[in-house]
Amino acid sequence: MNKVCVLGAGSWGTALAVILANNGYIVYLWGRPEDGIEEIKVNQENRRFLPGIDIPVMVKPTINMQEAMEGASAIIISIPAQAQREVLQQAKYCITDSMYLVNTAKGLEIPTGLRLSQVMEEVLGQGVRECLAILSGPSHAEEVGKGIPTAVTVAAYKKETAYFVQDLFMFDLFRVYTNPDVVGVELGGALKNVIALATGVIYGLGYGDNTVAALMTRGLAEIIRMGEALGGYPRTFAGLSGMGDLVVTCGSRYSRNRRAGELIGQGKGLEETLQTIGMVVEGVHTTRILHQLAQKMNVEMPITEACYNILYEDKSPRQEVVKLMCRQRKHEMEENAINLNEW
Numbered sequence: 001m002n003k004v005c006v007l008g009a010g011s012w013g014t015a016l017a018v019i020l021a022n023n024g025y026i027v028y029l030w031g032r033p034e035d036g037i038e039e040i041k042v043n044q045e046n047r048r049f050l051p052g053i054d055i056p057v058m059v060k061p062t063i064n065m066q067e068a069m070e071g072a073s074a075i076i077i078s079i080p081a082q083a084q085r086e087v088l089q090q091a092k093y094c095i096t097d098s099m100y101l102v103n104t105a106k107g108l109e110i111p112t113g114l115r116l117s118q119v120m121e122e123v124l125g126q127g128v129r130e131c132l133a134i135l136s137g138p139s140h141a142e143e144v145g146k147g148i149p150t151a152v153t154v155a156a157y158k159k160e161t162a163y164f165v166q167d168l169f170m171f172d173l174f175r176v177y178t179n180p181d182v183v184g185v186e187l188g189g190a191l192k193n194v195i196a197l198a199t200g201v202i203y204g205l206g207y208g209d210n211t212v213a214a215l216m217t218r219g220l221a222e223i224i225r226m227g228e229a230l231g232g233y234p235r236t237f238a239g240l241s242g243m244g245d246l247v248v249t250c251g252s253r254y255s256r257n258r259r260a261g262e263l264i265g266q267g268k269g270l271e272e273t274l275q276t277i278g279m280v281v282e283g284v285h286t287t288r289i290l291h292q293l294a295q296k297m298n299v300e301m302p303i304t305e306a307c308y309n310i311l312y313e314d315k316s317p318r319q320e321v322v323k324l325m326c327r328q329r330k331h332e333m334e335e336n337a338i339n340l341n342e343w
Helices: 011-022 037-043 065-069 081-094 116-124 125-133 141-145 159-169 180-206 209-229 234-236 240-251 254-265 270-277 282-297 302-312 317-325
Strands: 003-007 026-030 058-060 074-077 098-105 132-136 149-156 174-179
Touching: 003 011, 003 065, 011 026, 011 058, 011 074, 011 141, 011 159, 037 058, 058 270, 065 081, 065 098, 065 132, 074 081, 074 159, 074 254, 081 282, 098 116, 098 159, 116 125, 116 132, 116 180, 125 132, 132 159, 132 180, 132 240, 149 159, 149 180, 159 174, 180 209, 180 234, 180 254, 180 282, 180 302, 180 317, 209 234, 209 240, 209 282, 209 302, 234 240, 234 254, 240 254, 254 270, 254 282, 282 302, 302 317
Parallel strands: 003 026, 003 074, 026 058, 074 098, 098 132, 149 174
Antiparallel strands: 132 149
16 A cells, blocks of 8 residues: 655644545654644544544654655655755655655745745755645645545646646545646745735724725735746636635635734734744745845735735834825736737
8 A cells, every 4th residue: 555654744734644544545644743743643633733633544643754754655745834944854865766745835935035846956956846746725724624625736847746646635525636837836825825914904904895805806916926927827826826725815714824914903913923823824924025026026016015014114004005005096907918008
């Protein structure tokens, strides 16, 4: 029977381990002692990160990375973005050419601004592209763990790799599409966290559906603008890793980014907010990186700028909304997307 390894015993890693076990694989779920691995073994449940979900006996929690990875056909990487480089440095000695590598985290690395596949290439070498895939899309762990129907996308440089990962995960309640646009799929999953944070701020301020709809729509325009500038295909952002992920992250009660934004909109400071959430809020990190990239590349991103001002410049959330509403009037369509001279 095929063995698969999941690196990262948080909510998402645990949910994916459940899927893979239900698909008939032996799954080694690796985590640190402080992640509660021993408690997961005893309780057959990840009560800290994914409470209420029964973990099949085919899932083998362990703190031994070599034991987890040795002989696995695929390594599923579910480590938060800011910890990935460190964990990959440990894991690289156990990775062989026959293993597929599937990154499922969403975010950008703070010191470098790199996408996570780029971090993997720096640590493991450019040859990793042959076996590398990115799994992304609208997929809260809490619902995936419960078997609620979900659709995601897998991007890879080689179509054979994408098809392997599609077959690995897909079953009647978890539909997996394929996509050749690695850059776009990664960026869609990372950049939407900033807009979700901003959406939370809007809810925290007490504004309504009109405001949220406007923010999400213009937020998607920002994602497409920066995504295209960084090498992604515009059509990717209309798909599962763009609009799909944006909708679920902005609208769901499970979203840490939206919840963090709500607390900030209600007047909480950043540090207090992060302590209250108690888990990684990638949108906070991504806002800072994206703001720097926008300035460096001269890409207009007013919502991102507003988030940055609120988080890092101690600006009033309400005043930042007013500034967004009072920006210079302009066409909704990008000038290069339509011939305005014919209008």
